[in-house]
Amino acid sequence: MRTLCPAGLPKPSEDARDESLYNTGWKSQRDKPAGGRGSRRGVRTVPTFKRGRAHKVGLSPGTLVHAGGSKTEETRISLMTYDEAAYEERELTRVEEAFPLKDGPTVTWIDIDGLRSIPTIEALGEHFGFHSLVLEDVVTTGQRPKMEDHESYLYLVLRMVRSKDSTGEIDDEQLSLFLGPGWVISIQEKAGDVFDPVRERIRSGKGRIRKMGAGYLAYALIDAVVDHYFVVLERLGDRVDALSERLVTEPGPASLRELQTLRHELLFLRKWVWPLRDVISRLERCESAFFSDSTRIYLRDVYDHAIQVMDTVETYRDMVSGMLEIYLSSLSNRMNEIMKVLTIITTVFIPLSFVAGLYGMNFQYMPEIEWRYGYFTILGLMAVMACGMVLYFRKKRWL
């Protein structure tokens, strides 16, 4: 039973183990145009996908309304079709142009950037026979990574991450993958993706890709997605590293904020990667005919990578959570240092000041006042007191 390909329903027994892990639909708030709520401070910590979701409340299920908001751009459709001998690549203005290739002998890859064009999605759905709930998932960004086996096609949702060049922050978008016999359809939220190396390999004809079927292409796309998690994690690792330094050298609100940001980014990475692992594992064990045995061994490899990503995320989380404790200890330590300085100064000078005040009193009869060397005696006494105090603090190892 376990090697069957369950139709996309996470088994409760698997879910429960992953409790409190999943999340989806978080969007880097830094993308938001200025002026919105919370935009003043540059970082918003709360996912907004609920908004889209909440706006759909009450609609009949299967109604296509793009709920992804700010990330959507113009829709771009590009087509690649190849077999071992040749390949063709072109931009389409209408998705219908690609339909004749559906049952052709070549491998066809339709890549759609942007979800704004509902008619495109609908045409696609109609021609390829996708279920309306699946189409709804495609346009409702913020899905949790999942895999559904609809017999005539496989449907996958993944979260594709990239590192922004400037800041190292995570740029994420939803990727829908459809895999059928001889064709792959990928639908992304916006322009820009991680698939250029795959395209390059198709164009150059190097490696195995041109010799294998659509299943291998799907694998190659998933592999590209997983590999970019490594890139993102490397940037993140640099930031963890830098923060680790900075919390010691310049502790303060700014570092705390960065710490919190890192924690949130790791929180979301984790929530994308955990179900991803599940998706790939189900892909590999699934008996779908879309993957040949030789492709399956590559899926296993990608699965190992997904676990490695997960490990790294967990390690970073452990490190970042340890940082806060160390930081608190440092603050306490520093506080102790400050208090010591205050205490030493105060403790040394307050008694001296008292003595000085004593001989500043105006009593008419104060015998010491009239002594010839009273002043110097008192100065000496004060010096002794001060030295005593200092020795005392030495003994207590405060100095």
Place this chain on the structure above:
Amino acid sequence: MRTLCPAGLPKPSEDARDESLYNTGWKSQRDKPAGGRGSRRGVRTVPTFKRGRAHKVGLSPGTLVHAGGSKTEETRISLMTYDEAAYEERELTRVEEAFPLKDGPTVTWIDIDGLRSIPTIEALGEHFGFHSLVLEDVVTTGQRPKMEDHESYLYLVLRMVRSKDSTGEIDDEQLSLFLGPGWVISIQEKAGDVFDPVRERIRSGKGRIRKMGAGYLAYALIDAVVDHYFVVLERLGDRVDALSERLVTEPGPASLRELQTLRHELLFLRKWVWPLRDVISRLERCESAFFSDSTRIYLRDVYDHAIQVMDTVETYRDMVSGMLEIYLSSLSNRMNEIMKVLTIITTVFIPLSFVAGLYGMNFQYMPEIEWRYGYFTILGLMAVMACGMVLYFRKKRWL
């Protein structure tokens, strides 16, 4: 065995995994009329459902006593009956008016608001053959979401949440759903629900709803309940967001209180959603004839949504729990700042004061006193001391 529809008993193996998760019966204490214990401060943190439960102690099982207390209102019974061609909608004064429709060809939906009318519940129970323990559960609010398969009908308990318009606080009530062949009965604690879009879809005849059976109607109701969790979470997210700002800009007891309130609300949301997921999963896998295969695919969709709700709740919990730590760090940081100011001022002026005190002594023989420029010398000395201190603090990076 797993695809069978277990008669409502949570399997221990599943329970144990969800350990410490469930809760039920929490009522927003803000509903309470003023004057009660704890009402002074506006927020009570401890659920009171036990009271109802405790008052029932010693009664024979199956005795119907409404134990839900303050939320109960007048009972309102409304009836919708429809098939693909037509629909009828009316208010009933007595529930018995709806009984003839039970075995009719149309889909019948009886919706009851308010639990005060025990005879209504009893009449319903008798006519439809509901078990007395089930009826007891209907009137004893504070049930944990569950699903029981009584062969001739399915019984579901869900917790229906809405966001109060004014404050964004959570307004929750218990929803009992009965599903039989051709009929659905929903019993709510009080007026007002999340089903208006469903009613609208029935009236307009748009979408699939009029074409499908009672199973699809039950699905639509559950879907409406789950969708409102998204609405509630969005409001909550706004509050988390605002609090995140406020803990930094105005840390203090008020923000701490808000933090605690948020934590409790998330605690309860979590405890309602976890078993909810279980309920839907069991519904989907259950072999009951009330759900056609085409409806079952929609249940899977709702299941995905329930998991997404769960994810979001967990994410918010992680964020809110992180907030307290960050807040504590901020407090420590701020304390350090305060201490630095105190220490710098004290450390600079106390030695100066001592010197001034020294020359305020009234000794008859103090040579410096009589020097022509003694005063200015001492002033200069003091300036040097002060500058030295300031430089020292500079070096220590306290300034």
Place this chain on the structure above:
Amino acid sequence: MRTLCPAGLPKPSEDARDESLYNTGWKSQRDKPAGGRGSRRGVRTVPTFKRGRAHKVGLSPGTLVHAGGSKTEETRISLMTYDEAAYEERELTRVEEAFPLKDGPTVTWIDIDGLRSIPTIEALGEHFGFHSLVLEDVVTTGQRPKMEDHESYLYLVLRMVRSKDSTGEIDDEQLSLFLGPGWVISIQEKAGDVFDPVRERIRSGKGRIRKMGAGYLAYALIDAVVDHYFVVLERLGDRVDALSERLVTEPGPASLRELQTLRHELLFLRKWVWPLRDVISRLERCESAFFSDSTRIYLRDVYDHAIQVMDTVETYRDMVSGMLEIYLSSLSNRMNEIMKVLTIITTVFIPLSFVAGLYGMNFQYMPEIEWRYGYFTILGLMAVMACGMVLYFRKKRWL
């Protein structure tokens, strides 16, 4: 296999999931006569059951030595026997008087209060054929709730809790239940129990109880035990509520102590309820002939209640654990307030004092001294300094 009734051995796979949960044998230390170790402070936090256990070390297994200590009182034996038509109730001086009823047609309930009379237990064990290890468990209080199926009878250990009227503290005792065909034997540690409503229902003949067999009676007793957990939790909830207020209004060692007491009480409640749930679940799924199918449905209801108790305990634990953090934050906050006051006062007056000290010096040549308006100038200067400081603190939002 799972519906079989395993003979009392917790399956490791179930145990492991409940790791760190079980506990037994804790006795409210407030029962202890004064004078003992730790009695000075009124609360002892460490269970003492080990003592009893430890005193038994080295005895042959199955040896009956009452190890429960201080709670034991005189043994009271009461008998109830009933069928649908009639019931009889009487106090017995010797347990042997009840033996003739064992195989009679009526339902017989023997209720024994107090464990001091070892011969009574032994006579019972011999007549009913109880295993010597079971009898040892009966008299060795501090057992963990469990259920053992010895074919000719079922043996259950439960922990019965009540709320003390005066303080709301938990009063707990061990309850042993034997269930055979036509008879139920309940053995309690001490007088006073939660079974009066059950007795009343038997006497009045209302409800189902007189019509059903011994299995239903056992169910009714278990139900009474579980229902009293709700009563205890309600009292506890009030205390949690009150403490929540008090930690804010009068933080201090007393509230901390109360917090710790609450934590311990919840810790023990939890450890009694977790295995209780297991016991009931096993009862329900077990194939024993002692429970008819119609009774089994009631066991399912009691199981739901046990889960609800568990939920509430977990919720309280979450709340109480959150309280400490909030309390620590409050302390930090308060400390910051105190430090601010100190710092403001010190920072405003120390420079002023220095200036005053300056002009208290006795130098013979201090030009300002002789100025006509020197004094007023200086006073003005001081006022300016003070105002400057105050403005500075305003800017820093410390005032």
Place this chain on the structure above:
Amino acid sequence: MRTLCPAGLPKPSEDARDESLYNTGWKSQRDKPAGGRGSRRGVRTVPTFKRGRAHKVGLSPGTLVHAGGSKTEETRISLMTYDEAAYEERELTRVEEAFPLKDGPTVTWIDIDGLRSIPTIEALGEHFGFHSLVLEDVVTTGQRPKMEDHESYLYLVLRMVRSKDSTGEIDDEQLSLFLGPGWVISIQEKAGDVFDPVRERIRSGKGRIRKMGAGYLAYALIDAVVDHYFVVLERLGDRVDALSERLVTEPGPASLRELQTLRHELLFLRKWVWPLRDVISRLERCESAFFSDSTRIYLRDVYDHAIQVMDTVETYRDMVSGMLEIYLSSLSNRMNEIMKVLTIITTVFIPLSFVAGLYGMNFQYMPEIEWRYGYFTILGLMAVMACGMVLYFRKKRWL
């Protein structure tokens, strides 16, 4: 499959659930002769068994080198042999003297104290046919409790604990048990054990022990080991109790150290008890012919005890971990008290001192100075200021 007796390999599925639980080989560092590293402070917290282990690195597996170090003493061999009618007890100088009894009709118990005599172990191994890896485990102390079924014999490793009379600290040693048809061999690290009551029962012939076979003897030994955990826990409970008091009355580094010691002792107890439970559970379910059905029921009893020990350990851990938090709160509280005193004194007197300093200035023209009642006016003003401050602190509830 589960009732089979797996040959000593912990199933991964069970191990994983016990993650982070196991430990072995910790030796009470207080046994160490003085002079070693860390001996200055009396308590070393880090297990040293690795040393022995590390010294064996590179040896061929199965090589017998006693790696237990400091605990080993002279080897003592004692023999008990009995049947229902008679018993014999004697000390052996050479283990070979016992070999003729191996296949005799009586039950033979060979008890070896001390691991220094490798030839004894080897002779034993050869005669009884023990695997060389098993013998290696016997002499390599620091094994984790385990059970291996080698068909012709069962091999068990347990950790035997006792409480030192003087301090209540835990004294632990490794116990190896071999069980074959008609014989039991127990090998301990050093003299002194927990088996005296068992020996006494054999001698007196009371109870069941003389009537039953070697399986029952093995049970009796295991039971004695488990029972002594209760004794140890009782002593520990007293220390937890005392510490709980002391953290409040005399908080300080000494109590913190004791707290840390308790935590470590509980950590190790836990790590010995968790696998112990597993061992007993496997023993009970195993189909070995060495245990008769009537003995098996006793194993179930011992299993219940092991779970009770585990519960108690977990409870103590919860308590001890709660203590630290309470202690930190107390420290914070106390700090607040100290700060309040400082702040009140400072805030009351600093302004007064300033005023006094003001009139200590030597300006030639200070009108108040010359007033008749200037002095008294100022004194009155100071009194008013002081009272104002005190009232202010009253209002703030600092007094």
Place this chain on the structure above:
Amino acid sequence: MRTLCPAGLPKPSEDARDESLYNTGWKSQRDKPAGGRGSRRGVRTVPTFKRGRAHKVGLSPGTLVHAGGSKTEETRISLMTYDEAAYEERELTRVEEAFPLKDGPTVTWIDIDGLRSIPTIEALGEHFGFHSLVLEDVVTTGQRPKMEDHESYLYLVLRMVRSKDSTGEIDDEQLSLFLGPGWVISIQEKAGDVFDPVRERIRSGKGRIRKMGAGYLAYALIDAVVDHYFVVLERLGDRVDALSERLVTEPGPASLRELQTLRHELLFLRKWVWPLRDVISRLERCESAFFSDSTRIYLRDVYDHAIQVMDTVETYRDMVSGMLEIYLSSLSNRMNEIMKVLTIITTVFIPLSFVAGLYGMNFQYMPEIEWRYGYFTILGLMAVMACGMVLYFRKKRWL
């Protein structure tokens, strides 16, 4: 099914239990040549393996690019071949020299140090028929320990650790093991390994190793790897021990840093050991013909050792995490001590200074000034005040 040898894919059910445990590819940052980022402070906490991984992004799978970076050195190939009668050992310049031995009757062990020579790896892969993905794993250091059964050979990845002599820091490298019928190939990242004792045993012919096949050799290598974890843990234990002392005697940033370093080292050890245990367990249960039954029992032994390593790592983690809390408590304690000193001094002297200041006022009419014993009266008064204060602090137990 469980005894089958799954082809290297960790079963999700097992993975999930080990959640947040795995990690791979961490390299002791102290190896890095100076000058790199972070090298200033000597310790970098973030793994860099991602770099290698990230650089490979976009390459066709199975492309061999050594991604291990700084650890790679010249490749050294050594060959051992033996049977019971004889052995031969030599250094190879080209790996092809060993190929003729592949199918010979002797056991052949090819050991390769260094991954720089891609052609060597490729030649090996071609001759022995290794899958290209496996070869990719060999050269991509940072793999998670795993085992893959490719029918004609087994592939294992382990992480080999050693302790650096000078500092006790952990020196780790990736070890790839191939096991076929009659041959073992081990590929290490760099020169130096833990196999010298194995080589010695082969040379001397002592023990079992020369008599057994390649499976036993593989076992011996794995055993050597696991045994060195004990050595590393012993060094680590010493450092934990020393730190435990040092946190008390010299708390400060340096000890905090050491604490953090220890935590990270334990974090990584844990992440290497958890999958290691899995690998060995799968090896043992796997039905591969490469291991004879007599070898399998040794694998079980090594499995026990792996669990013991895991236990020790977990224990150290518990200890180290407890240390931070104790350290924070100590800091708080120390702060309280400092504050007490400050408060006592301040509180004693400030009122005295005020009195002195009072009589330093220059009012013309101050009756006490003119008293004969005014000065001494005031001195006495001050002494009384000081004593009162001291007594007050005594009472409060601050002194």
